[in-house]
Amino acid sequence: xxxxxxxxxxxxxxxxxxxxxxxxxxxxxxxxxxxxxxxxxxxxxxxxxxxxxxxxxxxxxxxxxxxxxxxxxxxxxxxxxxxxxxxxx
Ligand SMILES: [Zn+2]
Numbered sequence: 105x106x107x108x109x110x111x112x113x114x115x116x117x118x119x120x121x122x123x124x125x126x127x128x129x130x131x132x133x134x135x136x137x138x139x140x141x142x143x144x145x146x147x148x149x150x151x152x153x154x155x156x157x158x159x160x161x162x163x164x165x166x167x168x169x170x171x172x173x174x175x176x177x178x179x180x181x182x183x184x185x186x187x188x189x190x191x192x193x
Contacts, residue, residue, distance in 0.1 A: 127169035127187065128157040129180055139177035141170045146186035 126144040130152040134140045141160070142151050151157070158176060163169040166187035173180035182189040 124162040124164050127160040127163050127166070127172075128152070129160055129169075129173035129177060131156045131158050133179075137179045138181045139173065139179060140183045141166065141173045141180055141187045142183045143169075143186040146183075148185045150183055150185045 127141055128144050128151070129139050129141045131139070132152065134152075140150075140152075142157075143166070144151070144157075144159075158173075160169050160172045163172060166182045167189060169187060170180055170182050170189065
């Protein structure tokens with residue numbers, strides 16, 4: 105019954121370059137049929153309301169985070185803003 109909220113406050117000691125980002129997936133469908141995966145450190149205003157987040161834990165990349173999300177939601181997809189699966193050319 106803990107109430108930990110990742111990245112909400114405190115924990116400002118993140119300085120290690122090796123720290124992997126934490127991801128969450130929206131429990132609600134954003135786009136038709138898609139549950140979007142987000143980087144919890146995103147400051148782009150795209151994160152779902154805390155009550156709608158399912159924490160996915162740390163992943164090295166958005167690709168791995170989406171794969172983890174698809175265990176819960178087969179239609180999970182990366183947020184176009186903070187967890188894009190498209191690699192820049
Ligand atoms: Zn996002």
